[in-house]
Amino acid sequence: MSSALIPLAYTAACAFVLLSAFRGMALTFKKQSRHGDRTGLKTTHPELLDENGFITKEELLVVHFGGIDGNALSVNS
Numbered sequence: 001m002s003s004a005l006i007p008l009a010y011t012a013a014c015a016f017v018l019l020s021a022f023r024g025m026a027l028t029f030k031k032q033s034r035h036g037d038r039t040g041l042k043t044t045h046p047e048l049l050d051e052n053g054f055i056t057k058e059e060l061l062v063v064h065f066g067g068i069d070g071n072a073l074s075v076n077s
Contacts, residue, residue, distance in 0.1 A: 050056045 044055065048055055
């Protein structure tokens with residue numbers, strides 16, 4: 001009798017852990033979608049700011065690393 005309960009208890013425990021994990025992830029995603037950024041503030045990467053603290057107007061270098069088409073590296077300015 002007890003050997004028949006072991007798989008049932010194991011299945012119930014796995015289902016509980018799985019549902020708890022999904023519930024935790026759902027709560028996290030709901031919280032994130034309300035606030036946007038994790039800090040709740042608009043953040044800018046520091047290298048994009050000039051010496052006065054404003055976003056720079058200079059042209060930026062863009063690098064793309066390897067794509068599906070087999071190109072190893074392409075650089076655009």
